[in-house]
Amino acid sequence: MAHRGRKLKGTAGLEMSDKHERRDDARRIVILTGAGISAESGVPTFRDAGGLWEGHRIEEVATPGAFLRNPRLVHRFYNLRRADLAERQPNAAHQAISRLQACRPGRVFLVTQNVDDLHERGGSSELLHMHGELRRARCERCLARYEWDQDLGTDTACWECGRTECVRPDIVWFGEMPYGLDLIEQAMSEADLFIAIGTSGLVYPAAGLVELALERRIPRLEFNLTETDASPYFSETFPGPATQTVPRWVEQFLTKDQA
Numbered sequence: 001m002a003h004r005g006r007k008l009k010g011t012a013g014l015e016m017s018d019k020h021e022r023r024d025d026a027r028r029i030v031i032l033t034g035a036g037i038s039a040e041s042g043v044p045t046f047r048d049a050g051g052l053w054e055g056h057r058i059e060e061v062a063t064p065g066a067f068l069r070n071p072r073l074v075h076r077f078y079n080l081r082r083a084d085l086a087e088r089q090p091n092a093a094h095q096a097i098s099r100l101q102a103c104r105p106g107r108v109f110l111v112t113q114n115v116d117d118l119h120e121r122g123g124s125s126e127l128l129h130m131h132g133e134l135r136r137a138r139c140e141r142c143l144a145r146y147e148w149d150q151d152l153g154t155d156t157a158c159w160e161c162g163r164t165e166c167v168r169p170d171i172v173w174f175g176e177m178p179y180g181l182d183l184i185e186q187a188m189s190e191a192d193l194f195i196a197i198g199t200s201g202l203v204y205p206a207a208g209l210v211e212l213a214l215e216r217r218i219p220r221l222e223f224n225l226t227e228t229d230a231s232p233y234f235s236e237t238f239p240g241p242a243t244q245t246v247p248r249w250v251e252q253f254l255t256k257d258q259a
């Protein structure tokens with residue numbers, strides 16, 4: 001990620017002049033996805049359950065403090081969610097996004113608040129998980145981050161340094177800094193179109209994206225089950241299941257684009 005960041009920064013000036021010369025196909029899209037898109041694949045959002053899991057508030061199992069106090073509980077929460085992924089399949093909205101990316105290589109910046117791997121399994125190879133990934137682990141001692149498909153526990157030995165009691169899910173918890181904010185900001189500064197799917201967009205820092213888009217006066221599309229408190233910030237809203245609205249929009253966009 002750090003490497004990609006340097007690369008993006010290093011070529012920013014070049015890309016801008018390039019954009020001026022080729023206005024016709026200069027369109028760059030930033031897509032932000034949230035829990036709503038995965039909910040249509042059956043991934044629990046916890047919002048429906050009043051933000052509770054087995055009587056615990058989600059905040060009680062998703063903070064660095066919770067991990068210090070009760071690592072077993074936190075591991076169990078994420079182990080269950082990781083195992084649950086095997087039961088879930090990417091849906092038509094995930095697939096439509098990957099089709100859009102395939103048709104416009106390098107010009108669709110996909111950032112997700114979701115920690116599942118449904119975008120990847122739906123065919124997206126380039127995306128940023130701003131809140132981390134269930135199928136990754138990280139070490140609090142040596143700071144290594146790596147793919148991890150199994151259950152985690154206090155006795156899990158770090159893949160890099162071999163120590164135990166220091167491996168945690170590679171998830172951005174409440175109060176921690178999301179990943180790739182510099183990359184997101186860079187992508188927003190070059191975007192001609194901003195799309196939010198399955199996210200109310202009211203949670204910071206994601207909420208800042210629609211405000212950035214508003215400041216830059218670029219079109220802002222919202223795909224959500226229903227209108228949200230953030231809807232007034234968007235230039236167009238598409239209420240309904242993302243599995244229906246997103247594929248329809250992508251199809252129309254690509255047809256218009258090629259005409």
Ligand SMILES: [Zn+2]
Pocket residue numbers: 139140141142143144158159160161162163
């Ligand atoms: Zn380690």
